[in-house]
Structure formats: C-alpha cells, structure tokens
Amino acid sequence: MNSTSTLNLANIPKELLLILEILKYNNDDYIHNHKSELFRGIDWDLFIKLSKHHRIYPILYKNIKKFKSDLIPSYVLKYFSSEYKKNTFNMLHLCAEIEYINKCFNEAEIKILFLKGPIIAHSLYGDISLRTSSDIDFLIPLVKLESAEALLANQGYIKDDYIKTVLNDWKWRHHHVTYFHPEKKIKLEIHWRLNPGPGNEPSFEELWRRKANSNLFDAPTFFLGSEDLFLFLVSHGARHGWSRLRWLYDIHLMLELEINWQTTSTLLKKYQFHNLGAQALVLTSELLGSKVTNDMSLVSNHFRSKTLANDAIFYLERRVNLHTDPVPDDVSRYHSQHLFSLMTFRRKAIFLLSILHPYPEDVDILPLPRKLHFLYFPLRPFIWLWKRTRKQALS
Template sequence: MNNKFELNLTSIPKELKLLLDLIQGNDGEYKHRNTDGWFTDINWDYFLKLAIHHRVYPLLYLELKAIESNLIPSQVLQTLQAYYQKNTFQMLHLSGEMERISELFAKNDIPSLFLKGPVIAYDLYGDISLRTSKDLDVLIKKRDIQKVEGLLFEKGYINTQETITQNDKKGRNYHIAYFHPHKKIEIEIHWRLHPYPINQPTFSELWERKRVSSFTSYPVSFLGREDLFLYLGVHGARHGWFRLRWLKDIDQMLKTKLNYRKINSFQKKYQYSYMIGQMFLLANCLLNTKAHKEIKLISERHSRKLAQLALLYIKKRTHSHVNGLKNLNNYHTRYLFILMPTSRKVLFILTLFYPSFKDEQTLPLPSYLHFLYFPLRPVLWIWRKTVKMIQL
C-alpha cells in the first residue's frame, strides 16, 4: 500500500502540530533540531490543555525533558512532571487491582480478557508509566454478568451507571461500570467488544487467541496481537480518534510483529475495512506512521473521506473540551452512521429505537410492560426535548 497520504491539515493549530511532532518519538531527532523556531509563538497554556485532553502527557514530559531549550517554560515541565508522576502511581494502583480481579474471576471459573489498562500499556510501550488509563476494562461472557456483579459487590464495588435495562443489553449497551469508593477504582465489565451492530469475534474465538501477560505475578489474560490491533482501531474510529493517545497506540503496535494476513482476513470478515483504512491514513498523516506493504485498503477513497471527517471531529472535540462548548452528540451520531459499512447502516438506525434508561426515567413502567417502550420511544424523546427547551 502507498505509505504517504495527504489530508487537509490547514486547520490544525500550531500547538497541536507541536504535540504530534513530539509524540512521534524519533529517537532523539528533536534534540538535534534548531528548536528556536519550533517553540516560537506557542500558547503553552493551550498546549498543556491539549496534552491533558489527548492523554499523551507522559510521552510529552519525557520528550520535552530531554530537549535543552530556554524557550520551554519551567512551569510547563513542572506541570507535565506532576501529571506524569500522578499517572505512574495510578497505573501501579490499577496494576494491583487488575491482578486481584483476574485471580478473583479465575477462581470462580469466569474466563476474562483485559482490554486496556496497565497490561496494554506494558505490551505496547514496555513501561506502564508511558500510557494513561482511568479504569480497567474486562471482557467476559454475557452469561457471567450476574455472577461477576455479585463478586464485585462482595468486594465493595457499586454499580454507578444508570439502570441498565434488558433492552439496553440487547441493543446499544455493551458494558456496565462499577466503582470502588475506597480504592477509587472503576471497572467496566464488557460482554461485547463494541456496541451493536458492529461485527466482532465471539468470546470463544478471542479466548483461543488470547495472550497471558508476563508483566504481572498472577496470570492476566488479554487479547491476541491481531485482535488487540483491530480492537484498538475500531475503538478509536468509533470515538472519532478524539484522543490522540489511541492513534499513538496504533503507531506503537505497527512497530511490532503483526500477522498481516490475519489482519486482512479479520477486517474483511468483520467489515472493519473502512475504519482500519481511516486509521492508517490518520496515523500516516499525523504521526508519520509507516504501514506494512501487505495491508490492504479496500476503499482508499472512502477511508480518506472518513479520515478527513475524523480530523474535523478531533478539532471539534478538542475545542469543546478546552473551551467548554456544547456537547457533540448529534454530530457524533451522524459520524457513526457514515462510519458504518452499508450493510450495517440499517441495523445502526434500528439501534437508535431501542429503549434506554432515560425512557424508564421519563415514564416508569412495570417490567411486564417494557415492550411498550419501543412504540413510545419517539414520543418520550420529543417530550424530553420539549421539557429541556422550556427549562432553558
């Protein structure tokens, strides 16, 4: 495949371009540059906000620390150092809990796969302090949900999500969040990798290809290399790559040995081709990532369109986060629709009609009447919007 693509990057601010240059990490190349021009007219407050939003401050701290330039304010380095140290403690804290949860589930005959967190940080970067994680994500079989919830309750976790209805589990929802008030740790229990209607491997298939981490003293199972690569790619695409940490993860994975025949086979089987194409284009243009020649882009034209949409989305989400603008739910729904392959678009639209906990809050009904939420959903949605407009 072509290893150099072009996207319209004219709207990206200088601070974001600097951030992207730094996280490429080209083995000390930056130290030999004429950095005077590199750091000229940088809004450092904005740069720090970008670093925090995109969750790449550990990498930025180490890069900037290694660069000798009086143009980098000491306050910037001190702030990044504080976040770096806080993240290191957080990752160590999560590592201990990850082992305990893995052991708890194994002793109760519950197969589990850790999707992100310290085990992924170590696998991708070789150092858990170089990647951030706010929680632990664990994939289990759907039939084990009730059993897992009981075990977590026994260990002091509480369900912090709004009520998850049976319709949610059948439709858009694919995980439940639990929080430990004393340990200050959140765990997301997944029964699917991605929300419906995205295609995905079964748990049994993922379990057959799993790896066991060498980073922990108690065995912790996580996704096989190609499964992890595609999971991170689809996850990033679903969220419009609004955190550049996800794109850096892909950059790191492409530096390892991957079975590209498997990747090509999986992306075709599960209809990920457009999303994976988008991922490669973004990684190449923003991080100068080189993709292997065996990778096949099914439709480079459509992937380029999706990549350009993601750039706009990255800019919108970043601006929204930094300046506190209104949420982008409507834009995100449209983006997801365009992201879907044609064969899944109808199913995606149908998921929008699945009842949610908001419908139950608006009109509580006994469980034997929950089927009424399907025809009532449009009415309840209009009612909520009307009440919201009146309150404004």
C-alpha cells in the first residue's frame, strides 16, 4: 500500500477523527504526548453520538479508560462504562440463545452457519464484550427454509413477513427473513444467501465444507471459514457504504488472522468482489492504520480501490444511517449510484437484466390472476414507463 494518504478527510467531523485516532492507538503516552491536540475543542456529546452510531463504543471504552484523566471528561467515561456493561449483558443473552438455536437445529438435522454476532466477536476480538450485536444472523440451505420457519414458530418466534414476491423472485432478490421473540426480545435473521441478488456467490455446501468451529461453546457451533468470512464481511460492509466503523474494525482485526490470501483473492475474483476487497483494505489501512502485507497485495492491488475508498468517505462525513426510514433523498440517490459503481461490468450487466424481471409492485399496478403472472415479462417495459411518467407528473 502507498503510505501517502489517498483519502479526502477534510469534511470528517473532528470528533470522528479523534475516534479513529483512539482506535488506532491504545498507548496512553503516545496519545498524550503526540496527539493531545486532537482533544481540544471536542464536542463530547457528539463524540458519544458518533461512537454509538458507529457501534464501536466497547472497543473505544477499552482504550480510553487507560488514558490520563485530563484527556476525557469523567461523564463520558461514566457513560461508556454503563453502555459497556449493558452490551456485555446483551451479548451473553445472545450467546445463550445461539446455544439453544444451534441445539434445536441440530436435532432437526438442519445445517446452520452463524454469520456475525458473539461468535464473530469472540473469533476476531477475543472477547464478546468488545463488539456490539443487535440480533443473531445465520445461514441455512434454502431447501430447509420451510422446516426452519416451522421450528422457530414452535419456539415462539414471530415472522416479520415483509417480503412481497412475484414469480418467486424472493429467492434471489432477497437474502434473509426476520423473526422476533416477544418474550426473549431477540431478533433472528435467517439467511439463505450471503447477500441479496442478483449475482453468484458460494453455495451453502461449499461454505459448509470450509466452515470453522467456534470454541466459544461446548457443543460444535459452526461459522464461516476465514476466507469466506472475509468475503462476507467485505461484501456486507461495502453494500452499506461502510457507514459504520464497526464493519471496518472487523476487517482490521481479520488482517491479524491467518488467512490464505491466494484463496481469498481467487474467491473474490470468482464472485466479482475483488474491487470490494481492495476498497476495504485501503479504508482500513488509512483510517485504522491496518498493516497491509505483501501477501495481501493479491487483494489490495486493484485499479479502482482508491477511488471506491474515497467514495465511501461520504457516509462518514454525514453520519449516514441506512437502516432507519426515511433515508434522506440525497443520501438515497448517492447510495444507489455508489452501489452501482461498486459492481463489476459483469455484475452491472446481470443487474440491468434483472430489472426486466417483474417486480411485486407490478402486481399492485396491474393485478393479474396468478396463472397469468408470466405476462408481466412482456408488460414490464410498459409498466416501468408508466411509473416513470407518473412520477415525473407528480413531481
């Protein structure tokens, strides 16, 4: 990697720049003697809001509680201490449910791969209390989805049935369905794909063959192998514009693990994610001081890596939240354009072809009997043109 900064951080809030510096260095003397000027004029309320937004307050608290008392106001430390304890209890609560879900699925002979949450916290951070998680994500074979949903319903989980579909497009346009337990207050996301389509990705059986076993639990509990986990975390973070630093910090810690970078590069290229891997390495090296070794150059060397990394700074400048509606129009437009720019030529072609496939909204506009839904294919261009004309007329 080029040691010269390629990212434009001029419009990043100084509170976020301080957070990045604290994440990079946990040496109190270094911070106090060389970076103490960064603490001057800080809006500490904004500092707290940013740490919460980016979901990195546990690891931040681990670092700042070692600092000299004149650097951080006492009320900030007290707040972080309280939130850290709450997060620890939450992660233990999720751990208990992971054990139970894993047991239920094993008894039902449904293979299950956990994707994020406490297992990833333990694997990457070495301590479940240092990472936040709001739900439990796991991947199962698509053919087992109906059995899994019945199992969860029997356990008291209620499905958030928000997916509308036509001609079974849910199987590739979507990638997970959500369940919530009203008594346990736990949300589950059952995945049948790593990412929403269209586009190819590793099959479940392929991921299962390369799986890793978590030593967080006594019973065998499986998650993605290192190379597949890197692909998943990179594609997930990029899809959300790296709008939360927690996702980048995951990548930062992954670089310290033993990863076969030749295999990783092959996987990223095969599934058209090579540019995303390169983008992630530029961001982590320049924002978090990650060490990018020669072995990683198989992934980091991409002609668009610096451009794509700079494009992601937009999300850090504005504290973008893509998970809560309504998303501001300017952010929504930028995000749509950014997602398209992240695609390789092949993925762009597949995406544009997918637009020709009917959408559930087409059924609302022109209801047809189910046996005639195939007619939405030839009607799709006319429906799209009508929607566009109507939108322009309303605006």
